Amino acid sequence: MIDPQISEWISQIARWIHVITAIAWIGSSFYFIHLDLSLKKREGLPEGVGGEAWQVHGGGFYNMRKYLVAPPELPKELTWFKWESYATWISGFFLLVWVYYLQADLYTINPEILPMAPWQASAISIGALAVSWLVYDGLCRSPLGKNDVALGVMLFAYILLAAYGFTHVFNGRAAFLHTGAMIATWMSASVFLVIIPNQKKVVASLLAGEAPNPALGKQAKQRSTHNNYLTLPVLFLMLSNHYPLAWSSKYAVGIIGLIVIAGAVVRHFFNSQHAGKGSPWWTWGVAAACVAIAIWLSIIGKPGIANMAEAPKDATPATMAAAFDEAVLAIQSRCSMCHAAEPVWEGIPVAPKGVHLDTPEAIAQHASAIRIQSVLTHAMPPNNITEMTLDERKAVATWLAQRDTVTR
Template identity: 50%
Template sequence: MPEQAIILEWAGFAIRWLHVITAMAWIGSSFYFIALDLGLRRAPDLPPGAHGEEWQVHGGGFYHIRKYLVAPSQMPEHLTWFKWESYSTWLSGAALLALVYWAGAELYLLAPDSPLGLWQGIAVSGGSLAIGWLIYDRLCKSGMAERPTLLMLLLFVLLTAMGWAYTQVFTGRAMMLHLGAFTATIMTANVFFIIMPNQRIVVADLQAGREADAKYGRIAKLRSTHNNYLTLPVIFLMLSNHYPLAFATEWNWVIAALVFLMGVTIRHFFNSMHARQGRPWWTWGLTALIFAVIVWLSALSPEAAQEATLTPAQTRLTEAPGFDAVQEIVAIRCSMCHAAEPLWPGLAHAPGNVILESPADIARHARPLYLQAGLSHAMPPANLTWMEPAERQALVAWYRAAAR
């Protein structure tokens, strides 16, 4: 129903807003504590068990922070835990994934030539997210933790392979998003299954008067460091749906793999700086080189547009009263940009990879047309093609007639 489309759009906005807010909180605290940990200094007056301290100034006041490598001698009266930022980010992201890619699976999830059916695609979408964590966790517990560079290399191979696998069944846009969710699941699982349980063991030892084992802190620190290097690529993947040059190309999975490498080079610079080990400016040159390769790959060849069999609901849209008029409106007002070869100056690909050249194209994008060009004036941008109010009303009438 038309009302359902409006409700879903606002629900998506609310969940997306929540997801961004919680992600900002998680990423901010993660970056802060990594920088704090790397910047700790030894001081002659440190209490027993303290590893280092840091003086900081912010908001008009001074802060004196000390870190205990294992734990203080007794349990402090007040202890702040950092966990809900991670959990809330993952839960809101999972809700957004379900709303956009499961409820809108026909439009956004499956590639036109995907061997999967609708429900199979949804099952793969949800079930595949846990695979990365299971493999990664097994690697960490296999003794590979003593060889962190090799472990990170194997994780990179896993992420690259998963990106390629997603392209075999999902659209380019869905591949990028799912690879981001796949990686974010590893990060949140690190917090939920490793970092927090290990910290609870240390707290329990303190409360019982036992000496805490340092190994739990080392394990948690390793997983936290991995999360630090994965954060920037996840941000890119979550925003990639705005950039067809990234997802709507034949080499989108390679672009995603290169983004992970850029995440490593960028974080290496800041981690080295915070650890007072100098500023390795070469990392920015390498980052620029990787980015140049991404730009080159994006221009090689666009993702081929393929016709897919319309669902019964989409067929009703092409047969609904007013469709002929809508097709003419779209051809005049929209298709100069939303085409396989856009005519608008400066456009190499259709915005959002949305192509509106055939009746099937219009049917598959009926809801966005209704919401963005019918009910609202979001499209065309700044009304550059002079869409008339009567034409917007025609889009709304057509969509509602098909829904009825």
């Protein structure tokens, strides 16, 4: 059994590594898409060069050229961009195991959706990620892959179908996270199994004195473009575990679809600018509309009970005090085993996010967070593992409603 304090440090360091490697991968991906789209043809370029771009950075000038297939001779030094992708996926999968497999009872399994053992949830997760890659890769290699628009529509539909499936197996938090992990798996596996191998085949052809197959570059370019358009939605899905209004909504699948569209059109705006094709400002309107609709769906689809408790018009100090006492009793009974100066829940060394709910004063201080986590949504307790009843949630909602009448 790992000491909870060591466990906490392992979790933080793993997240730190994951963020660092993700920044490196996303940065290089965005840069090369920008470079590829900004290349310009001119007279006098060497044979096989599709275009060049001049750039300035760090006090120096750079002349970048792209060979459509490969240069006539392999240069002595060649930089490969792959470890950023591999390290991001490996660190991300470690976190998936550390949080969603080893603590499946808290973060993955919802007995009301599908009762299962932690090992079963882990097996389903791994199997779903593997199968999703086979489906994605198969679609890209199929005749459908020759039409980028048709392929994009099919992949979008598959993302929604997979998200729907995840919401009927895992809790909302894990469903969002696994949808993001699925797309991230496509992205990294494309680098590992398609982009880098294709580049190595090109290198082998050059070393053998043969002309490389141009189809290899086109295939790699398609996967790289997918990665570019999917990056922003993946980031949203990975960060969503901190924000239950999105993943707890009964319209969670629709919210995922809207975020995918919003992220893709934002990337389209920048890609169009980089390619010198103008600035399609309409994309920002589409993105804003998608986000606005997603917010609306999260509000109307929340599972909370806020509207079931209203403050009486003749509320008195006595009734308000009684409502607060009842709410304190419910919160201390169901939440303070983790949210306390010295948590007693196994594996939790310190109160999550430093939030203490073991005294009336602390509970009053965190009223806004309690409203989001336990009234507007049922995110806390996680998976309702302490069995907080609806009556207890109503008691908390009643206290908050009366509190609002005083602060207005």
